[in-house]
Amino acid sequence: MTWTPSAIIDSESLVGQGAPIPVVNPANEEVIAEIPEADEALVERAMTSARAAFERGDWRLMSVEERQRILRACADAIEAAAAEIAEIECSNTGIPLAQIRNGAAIRAAGNFRFFADYIGQMAGELYEQARDYLTLVRREPVGVAVLISPWNSPLALGSMKVASAIAFGNSCVLKPAEQAPLGLTRLVEVIQGAGLPPGVVNLVNGFGASVGERLVRHPHADRISFTGGTHTGRRIMAAAGENLKPSIMELGGKSANIIFDDADFDQALDGALLGIFSNNGQQCLAGSRILVQSGIADRFTEALVERARRICVGDPRAPDTEVGPLANRNHYRHVMGFVPDAADRGARILVGGERPKGFDRGFYFSPTVAEVDSNSHRLCQEEIFGPFASLMRFDTDEQAYRIANDSRFGLVGYAWSRDIDRILTAQDRIAAGTIWCNTPMMRDLHAPFGGIRESGVGAEGGRAAEAFYTHQKSVIIPRNRLNLRKLGA
Structure with a gap:
């Protein structure tokens, strides 16, 4: 020892x-x-x-x-x-x-x-x-x-x-x-x-x-x-x-990651995956609420689920491991407790939601995406603090801002769009201490983080x-x- x-x-x-x-x-x-x-x-x-x-x-x-x-x-x-x-x-x-x-x-x-x-x-x-x-x-x-x-x-x-x-x-x-x-x-x-x-x-x-x-x-x-x-x-x-x-x-945080329909699709997809699954999903600044505009929602959801399914979960010392175990037993139970059961009509697991196969020991939890019908669902309101994303669709920009700000938290926010006017509006309308626009987590230590x-x-x-x-x-x-x-x- x-x-x-x-x-x-x-x-x-x-x-x-x-x-x-x-x-x-x-x-x-x-x-x-x-x-x-x-x-x-x-x-x-x-x-x-x-x-x-x-x-x-x-x-x-x-x-x-x-x-x-x-x-x-x-x-x-x-x-x-x-x-x-x-x-x-x-x-x-x-x-x-x-x-x-x-x-x-x-x-x-x-x-x-x-x-x-x-x-x-x-x-x-x-x-x-x-x-x-x-x-x-x-x-x-x-x-x-x-x-x-x-x-x-x-x-x-x-x-x-x-x-x-x-x-x-x-x-x-x-x-x-x-x-x-x-x-x-x-x-x-x-x-x-x-x-x-x-x-x-x-x-x-x-x-x-x-x-x-x-x-x-x-x-x-x-x-x-x-x-x-x-x-x-x-x-x-x-x-x-x-x-x-x-x-x-x-x-804590329960940050919204808004994917507008004119976003650079591949960049937004990569950013969304990094925003929720890096550091084993255990980060207060995670983009844990992924909001996708209706026009690209089907395509984006399919791509997100497929990429999440292919994430390499394994021994944290292995060079190809992308997601390791959760930090401790109590936290493993906490995260597992958010998996919706069959009676929950407001959320559907699209991928993950279980212990990955082949792991008899260790606090491993599969990268998970759940589609939810309402931002009032506990998957959107409570901090899970694991590799567990909730996915929602929105129609208008105003609806996206309303959903993003409907939270008791306000740590960070994300916005993806090729339109600079849209980005400038988003950074103004999202209520949070840090807004990442067309990028996942980047930190300049000169700037305040809170x-x-x-x-x-x-x-x-x-x-x-x-x-x-x-x-x-x-x-x-x-x-x-x-x-x-x-x-x-």
Whole structure:
């Protein structure tokens, strides 16, 4: 079994006294690690270490050039260990190894490089409206960030949180999801040797209800960033609000993927498949509601179903695997629970909806497309978070926008059309934090990424991270010696 520490504090790997957390390989259901949960003493030690590092100032007061050098060294260290980290991540999450190597591992290093570049371009403000004064506006780091990452894409999203928090001079304590802690824990071990002062990046492993709760409520926490389910996000945000701690919540999604009748058919088909089936379908930004205009609906549905049927489901280490297992047993049951039964007249399985043949072990679920009659059906309203698409037809553009916006979520949206006027209208009418037009998932880290409604509060990205992880300080300086009124003279 893999040895994984309960915590990494002051660059030291430590073992806690809590109950063991079993970590399961979803491809074969074998326990590959047992991690003693970080107990209360370790959580306290991690938060104290982060606060002490911030107050000491050896990172906070470091020159931007030196911080950039170390952030880039972190990226180099991740790249040097990318093959090892990808293997660990694959065993823990079931995401195909090729997708991790070519995606999440590269993205993790890129996150550190992006923020190294970003902080070199920051600028303050100067106001001179008052004739006798200079007013400077500076940004300073806020202190200690509590970062809670999800199980569906630990490397990419966890590294984004760490890089964005520390780039501006903060310290942090990271808690990986208890279901998928291995790759991210190894990444944090790797970057400790890149020149980070002790205590700048700490990690604790444990359950959200115990370790996560202690971190969120800890008096040293100055900022809280969480990516995960909406239910948990509500609890965290409520706890943060009680203590007036600003928070970012990147939560669930049930995003519409609108295929207009004048779309580039092949591009839209490829994009729809990538939008729902990549990362084993476990992504909050999935285009899980595919809306197809009536004029091309028959042709598009036939092509989509045939391609979904041919997707290679298998061992995530196999080079030809396109979809691996779901992440854990509870989630497998959750996804399987959405398969409509024969009595459900509002939805029909067109392909999938079952455990693929030939898999006696592992949490495998066939790529699935279900045609639904109404957007009010649970397949269109509830987040399944798996390789499971609902397919609906629409007649007019207005109908498409109405269906797309009939959701309690608002994370992303997709629109496919060759008509630029149609695209510009679509991006305006779809209610979501990000709209992808004629493309599947593309991320420019300069731009904010966050949702509206039950998809979250706040955003991550360059300027958004700067606003969240720093606070403004106004400094007023007179140009000349002042002639002040002499009270009591």
